[in-house]
Amino acid sequence: MNVPLLIARRYFSSKNKRNIISIISNISMVGVAVGTMALIIVLSVFNGLEDLVRTLYGKSDPDLLVSAVKGKSFETNEQLLNRIRATPGVALLTEVIEDNALLQYHDRQMVVKLKGVSDNYFAQSHIDSAIVEGDHRLTRNEEPYALIGAGVQHELSIAIDNKFAPLRLLYPRNTGKKTLSMNPETAFTEQSIVAGGVFLIEQHIDDSYIFVPIDFAERLLKYGTRRTALEVKVGESRQIEDVQQDLQKLLGADFHVYNSDEQHVSLLKAIKVEKMFVFITFTFILLIASLNIFFSLSMLVIDKKKDIAILMAMGATSRTVRNIFLFEGAIVAQVGAIVGLTLGILICWLQQTFHIVSMGMATSVVDSYPVKMQLSDIILTGVAIVVITITVSIRPALTASRFALRDNL
Structure with a gap:
C-alpha cells in the first residue's frame, strides 16, 4: 500500500x-484545465495550418525540384x-522556364x-483540380493558351x-x-x-x-535550351528521399534538389517557430495558473501541522511526509489536466468533423479553421504539466517534511 498516496487522496476528497x-x-x-485545453487547441490549429500549406502548394509543387546553385537558369541537353x-x-x-514578364490587357x-x-506538366501537377473557369489545357488544336x-x-x-x-x-x-531603350519595339520582345x-x-x-506552353516561353524570353528548373515526379516504387x-549525387554540387517541404522551407519554418513560441507562452500561462497549487498546498501544510506531527510520532519519515504533499499537488494538477485534455480533444474533434468555427473570409480557400491533433503535442503538454506540478509543489512539501515534532504535538 502506498501510504503517502492514500493520505493525499483523503486530503483531496476530504469534506x-x-x-x-x-x-x-x-x-x-x-x-x-483551461490552460491545458487552450494549449491543445492552439497547437492543433498550427498543425492544421502546416498541413493546409502543404495541401495548397501541393497542387502546383512537384515531388522534387532541380535548380541551379548559381544563377537563375542553366543549360540543358538531351543527355542530361x-x-x-x-x-x-x-x-x-x-522542363520549366520561369521569369518575370509584363502583362498587358486592354489599357491595364x-x-x-x-x-x-x-x-507533361499536368501529369504530375494537381493544378487542374483547382480550375474555377475555362480549361487547364495549354495547347488546343496546336494553338497556345494561358492558364x-x-x-x-x-x-x-x-x-x-x-x-x-x-x-x-x-x-x-x-x-x-546597361540602359533600356525608350522605344518599346526595340526594348521588348512581345x-x-x-x-x-x-x-x-x-x-x-x-x-x-x-x-x-514552354515553347511559347522560349520564344518570348529567348531562353533557348536554358531552363530555370526541372520538376520530377517520383514513382510509387521508391521513397522521395531516396x-x-x-x-543530388548524379547532378553534383552545381545543382540543388529540393523536396516539397524544402521548396517552402521559410514558410514552414515560420509556422514551426511560431508554434514553438506559442507553446512556451501557454506553458508560462499554465505555470501562473498552477501557482494556486503552491498557495493551496502551503495553506494545507499549515492546516495539517498536527496530522504531520502524529504521523512522525508513529514513525513516518520526512520523505513520507514530503511525498504526501507532492502527491496532493499531483492529484490537483492531474484532475485539471485530464479535464483540459478531454475538452481540448473534444473541441478539436468537433472542429475537424463539423467545421464549427469558420475563417470568416469570403475569399478563403477553406471554409473553417484547419485543425489536426498530434499525439506528440498531447505528450508534450503532459510532460509540461508534470514539470510545472513538481516545480510548484516541492517547496510546500519540503516545508512539511521539516516540521519539528516537539512544537506541533
Whole structure:
C-alpha cells in the first residue's frame, strides 16, 4: 500500500478541508484545465495550418525540384535529361522556364510570374483540380493558351477564351547595354496569347502566376535550351528521399534538389517557430495558473501541522511526509489536466468533423479553421504539466517534511 498516496487522496476528497483551501484547490484545477485545453487547441490549429500549406502548394509543387546553385537558369541537353529520366524512381520529368514578364490587357498592365512548362506538366501537377473557369489545357488544336491565376484575372478584368482580346506579354531584350531603350519595339520582345482558364490555389500564386506552353516561353524570353528548373515526379516504387539523394549525387554540387517541404522551407519554418513560441507562452500561462497549487498546498501544510506531527510520532519519515504533499499537488494538477485534455480533444474533434468555427473570409480557400491533433503535442503538454506540478509543489512539501515534532504535538 502506498501510504503517502492514500493520505493525499483523503486530503483531496476530504469534506472537512477549510473552505478557503478548497476554493483555491478548485481554482487551481480550473486554471490547469483551461490552460491545458487552450494549449491543445492552439497547437492543433498550427498543425492544421502546416498541413493546409502543404495541401495548397501541393497542387502546383512537384515531388522534387532541380535548380541551379548559381544563377537563375542553366543549360540543358538531351543527355542530361535522359540521365535524370533513367534514375530509378523518376516517373516523370518536366522542363520549366520561369521569369518575370509584363502583362498587358486592354489599357491595364501588371508584372507577372510567367511559367512555361512542357506538355507533361499536368501529369504530375494537381493544378487542374483547382480550375474555377475555362480549361487547364495549354495547347488546343496546336494553338497556345494561358492558364492565369484568379487574382491576375481580377486585377486586369480578363475575359476567358476571347481571341479578339488576347493577352500581350512583354519581356526586356538582352541587348548587352546597361540602359533600356525608350522605344518599346526595340526594348521588348512581345508575344500574344489567349487566356484559356483560371485557377484558384493560394493568394501568392493566384495574384502573380501565368502558365504557358514552354515553347511559347522560349520564344518570348529567348531562353533557348536554358531552363530555370526541372520538376520530377517520383514513382510509387521508391521513397522521395531516396530519389532525392540519387539525383543530388548524379547532378553534383552545381545543382540543388529540393523536396516539397524544402521548396517552402521559410514558410514552414515560420509556422514551426511560431508554434514553438506559442507553446512556451501557454506553458508560462499554465505555470501562473498552477501557482494556486503552491498557495493551496502551503495553506494545507499549515492546516495539517498536527496530522504531520502524529504521523512522525508513529514513525513516518520526512520523505513520507514530503511525498504526501507532492502527491496532493499531483492529484490537483492531474484532475485539471485530464479535464483540459478531454475538452481540448473534444473541441478539436468537433472542429475537424463539423467545421464549427469558420475563417470568416469570403475569399478563403477553406471554409473553417484547419485543425489536426498530434499525439506528440498531447505528450508534450503532459510532460509540461508534470514539470510545472513538481516545480510548484516541492517547496510546500519540503516545508512539511521539516516540521519539528516537539512544537506541533
